[in-house]
Amino acid sequence: MKKKITARWLRDEYFAFFKEKEHRVIPNSPLIPQDDSSALFTSAGMHPLVPYLLGEPHPLGRRLVGIQKCLRTGDIEKVGDGFHHTFFEMLGNWSLGDYWKKEAVSWSWQFLTKNLGFSAEKISVTCFAGDKEVKKDKETAGYWEKVGIPQERIFFLGREDNWWGPVGKTGPCGPDTEMFVDTGAPSCSSSCQPGCSCGKYIEVWNNVFMEYLRDEKGHYLPLKQKNVDTGMGVERVVALLLGKKDDDYQTPIFSPLIEKIAEISGKSYQGEWRRPMRIIADHLRAAVFIVNEGIVPGNKEHGYVLRRLIRRSIREGKQLGMDSFWVKAVAEEVIANIDNYGDDYQELRKEKTRIVAVLEEEERKFRRTLDRGLKELEKLFSSLEKSQEKKVSGKDAFYLYETFGFPLELVKEEAQKRGFVVDEKDFLREKEKHQRVSQTAAKGRFKSGLATRSPQIIKYHTATHLLQAALRKILGKHVQQAGSNITEERLRFDFTHPSPLTPEQIKAVEDLVNQKIAANLPVKMEVMSFEESQKRGALAFFKGRYPPQVKVYFIGDFSCEVCAGPHVKATGQLGKFRIIKEESCGSGKRRIYAVLEK
Numbered sequence: 117m118k119k120k121i122t123a124r125w126l127r128d129e130y131f132a133f134f135k136e137k138e139h140r141v142i143p144n145s146p147l148i149p150q151d152d153s154s155a156l157f158t159s160a161g162m163h164p165l166v167p168y169l170l171g172e173p174h175p176l177g178r179r180l181v182g183i184q185k186c187l188r189t190g191d192i193e194k195v196g197d198g199f200h201h202t203f204f205e206m207l208g209n210w211s212l213g214d215y216w217k218k219e220a221v222s223w224s225w226q227f228l229t230k231n232l233g234f235s236a237e238k239i240s241v242t243c244f245a246g247d248k249e250v251k252k253d254k255e256t257a258g259y260w261e262k263v264g265i266p267q268e269r270i271f272f273l274g275r276e277d278n279w280w281g282p283v284g285k286t287g288p289c290g291p292d293t294e295m296f297v298d299t300g301a302p303s304c305s306s307s308c309q310p311g312c313s314c315g316k317y318i319e320v321w322n323n324v325f326m327e328y329l330r331d332e333k334g335h336y337l338p339l340k341q342k343n344v345d346t347g348m349g350v351e352r353v354v355a356l357l358l359g360k361k362d363d364d365y366q367t368p369i370f371s372p373l374i375e376k377i378a379e380i381s382g383k384s385y386q387g388e389w390r391r392p393m394r395i396i397a398d399h400l401r402a403a404v405f406i407v408n409e410g411i412v413p414g415n416k417e418h419g420y421v422l423r424r425l426i427r428r429s430i431r432e433g434k435q436l437g438m439d440s441f442w443v444k445a446v447a448e449e450v451i452a453n454i455d456n457y458g459d460d461y462q463e464l465r466k467e468k469t470r471i472v473a474v475l476e477e478e479e480r481k482f483r484r485t486l487d488r489g490l491k492e493l494e495k496l497f498s499s500l501e502k503s504q505e506k507k508v509s510g511k512d513a514f515y516l517y518e519t520f521g522f523p524l525e526l527v528k529e530e531a532q533k534r535g536f537v538v539d540e541k542d543f544l545r546e547k548e549k550h551q552r553v554s555q556t557a558a559k560g561r562f563k564s565g566l567a568t569r570s571p572q573i574i575k576y577h578t579a580t581h582l583l584q585a586a587l588r589k590i591l592g593k594h595v596q597q598a599g600s601n602i603t604e605e606r607l608r609f610d611f612t613h614p615s616p617l618t619p620e621q622i623k624a625v626e627d628l629v630n631q632k633i634a635a636n637l638p639v640k641m642e643v644m645s646f647e648e649s650q651k652r653g654a655l656a657f658f659k660g661r662y663p664p665q666v667k668v669y670f671i672g673d674f675s676c677e678v679c680a681g682p683h684v685k686a687t688g689q690l691g692k693f694r695i696i697k698e699e700s701c702g703s704g705k706r707r708i709y710a711v712l713e714k
Contacts (some may be wrong), residue, residue, distance in 0.1 A: 121357045122368050123350050124458045127183050127207065130348070133227050134181035134209045137219075142182040143661045144460045148409050148418065148599060150658065156418055157187040161208030162324075162345045167680045168212050169288060169326065169343050170569055175643050175665035178214040183207050183350070183460070187402060189421055192428075193551060195398050196391040198355075198363040199318075202425065203402035205350040205457065213341035220323045220344045221259040224295060228320065232357060238298040240310045240317060241265060244279055244291030245272035250328065250336055253278075253291045260293070277311050280324040280345075286332055288339055292324040299361040315362055321348045365394050368456055373397040376449040381436035392432035396446065399425040400475075404450045407471045408464055410598065412702055413478045419702070426478045430486075431521050443479040444472050482521060489520025493527070497534050506535065510542020517543075518550065569682065575690050575712055576607040578639060578671070578683040579629070582693070583609050583710065584655065585675040586628040590621055596657045598705050606696070606711045613706045617698050626710075629693040636688030637672030641681060644668060654678050 119125065131141055145164035147157055158164065161184040168174040184206050194200040211220070228234045241260050246252030257270050272278075281289030296310040296317040304314035311317070326343040328336040355364040365374055365385075374385050377396050383389040406422045413423035426443065433442065451464050451471070464471065496512055508531050516522040528538045580600055587595045591613055599610035617625070644652075646662045654668045656678040666678045671687060684690065691712045701707035 121354060123205065123354055123456050126350055126354055127458050129231055130207045131181060133231055137179070137223060139179040139181040139209055140176040142176060142180050142663050144182065144184055145661060146409060146658055147185055147187055147405055148411070156421065158184060159186050159188050160184070161206040161347055162210070165210060167569070167682060169345065171341050172681055174212055175667055176663050178212040180210040180212070181208070185405060187406070196395045198365065199352055201351060201364070201398050203398070203405055207348040207350060208346050210346070211344035213343065215344065216342060217256050217325055218259050220346070221256060221293070222263055224321055224323060225263040228295065234297055236264060239265065240269040240271065240296045240298065242271045242273045242278050242294045242310050245274050247275065250291070256291070256293045256325070271309050273311055282330050286330050288326045288328070288343070289330055290325045290327040292322055294319050295321040297356055318352065318356060318361060320353055320356065322346065365397060370397050372453045373401065373446060373449055376446055380442045380445060381438050383436050389436060392435045395432045396429045399429040400443065400446045401450050403475060404447050404464065404471055407474045408467055412474055414702070423478065426475060427482050427521050430479060430482055431523050434526060435523060441476070441479055443475050447472050447475050485520055489516055489522050492516065492520060493522070493530055497536065500536060506537060508536050508538045510539045510544070510546050513538050513543045514546035514550070570604065572604050573602055574682055575684055576602045578687070579690055579693060579710070579712060580607055580609050581669065581671055581675045581677055582629045582632050582687065583625070583708065584611065586625045587611060589628060590624045606709055609708045609710070610701050610705055612704055614704055616700070617706065622695050622698055626693060626695050632672070632674050633687045633690050633693060635672070636686050637674060638686050639683045640670045642668050642670070649678050652676065
């Protein structure tokens with residue numbers, strides 16, 4: 117019987133392969149990082165494994181395999197082509213100080229050629245070319261030759277292509293090796309090779325070899341624990357296996373969404389209509405998963421990203437003539453086809469009513485904004501007529517685009533009706549300027565990453581445990597962590613609570629935390645089954661997302677939480693705890709900012 121290529125099939129095949137290699141399956145972690153302030157969203161399979169890549173022992177051992185839902189917004193403007201996505205799934209296998217390059221290369225080759233059936237003659241690889249700081253990675257290249265790849269299909273590229281990390285100024289890093297499939301498309305030039313963006317070579321897998329530690333002086337020192345971190349994008353590999361080399365959206369992952377959009381719009385998936393349909397399918401799929409994490413549209417951080425995805429979808433819908441309310445129908449199609457992914461996301465069905473309601477409300481708000489935008493456009497035209505100006509500036513067009521959601525095509529259409537033209541080049545300059553600012557802000561979220569486990573970060577992380585325990589003592593057991601963000605300067609802690617804290621409650625929480633710090637309570641860790649942790653009263657609010665074996669941190673008899681760590685040895689190391697701000701961060705949620713003082 118011929119195998120049916122789906123995302124579920126690929127996941128199952130990957131897991132089975134690595135379980136035979138003595139890997140333990142880890143759960144799909146939340147899209148909102150639980151213990152890492154370096155990013156708004158989980159952006160890679162290794163993201164939840166940061167403590168273990170730094171040397172913390174993992175409860176399931178040193179060989180792991182998993183699939184992780186991820187979200188990246190750095191390339192949001194590129195979404196609309198055949199393969200860029202905001203939300204995606206990443207398969208990965210990890211060695212935490214266990215196997216190394218030889219095994220990683222051999223198993224990658226075996227899985228690609230034997231299990232997935234890619235032609236050995238169509239696979240090329242890249243390795244790190246070396247520079248004045250780190251030597252050329254001939255070792256990895258040698259292992260590729262041994263499995264059967266000839267030298268002419270082994271390419272050496274620089275840091276931009278074949279080096280990972282550190283995310284901050286210091287931290288683990290190392291060369292990587294990437295695997296590409298030749299699609300059979302013609303070469304774009306005589307210099308075309310893997311890494312070229314013309315579409316001839318498509319990357320299918322990346323193995324990162326974390327073997328160096330970059331110190332504060334910029335020196336690369338050998339790591340005590342060498343790790344292998346891999347990543348295989350599900351959407352891209354499924355498309356290649358189905359022969360859809362230039363269009364991920366023609367696979368079972370996206371085709372139900374594209375069909376629904378085509379049905380609503382009355383347009384077919386071809387020509388100029390493909391791009392807006394792809395954007396809608398990608399963005400609303402991402403929005404469904406974000407809302408499922410408890411996020412609602414807003415003007416800051418997670419909420420801003422969610423709002424941007426929904427509103428960008430609606431803007432693209434206008435290009436397709438989709439003027440009535442339709443977001444609900446596409447969102448329901450995402451949830452209806454959740455079985456395509458496997459069993460990880462069944463909670464979306466349970467949360468369907470809430471998810472759809474959130475998206476519907478945002479569509480209503482945005483359509484009211486669009487109506488106001490039409491009035492603003494009329495004012496602009498009236499002003500231009502009075503000044504006898506016939507050109508709409510790029511700055512004005514971009515203001516309408518960014519503030520009221522008006523696509524350039526819509527502004528041009530309305531302008532043409534009134535005898536105006538739009539300065540498109542100036543509009544694009546304004547848009548690029550905005551994108552540079554957004555990208556810089558996004559990069560700032562990653563300034564910590566693997567380098568964030570500094571002594572001060574560890575202190576703040578321990579303080580969040582004390583804070584949560586104190587809040588539950590003062591406010592009640594309904595308090596649950598809803599997010600956190602930690603920097604070198606302060607902690608931010610989000611939690612469930614229906615009303616603002618009174619000054620008396622804030623002081624009581626602050627005093628209780630400081631009492632426990634003054635008591636110099638010991639911080640101890642035990643590894644146990646998740647079931648045992650619950651019997652012993654450990655806080656764990658991400659049900660169904662924990663491995664069979666977990667770490668539980670006890671702070672005296674005051675706090676008990678399932679957590680990856682690390683933490684200080686005793687609370688007396690923290691210093692004085694002070695709450696500097698308390699505010700709302702969404703319906704039924706509050707946010708506390710606090711600092712540790714010497």
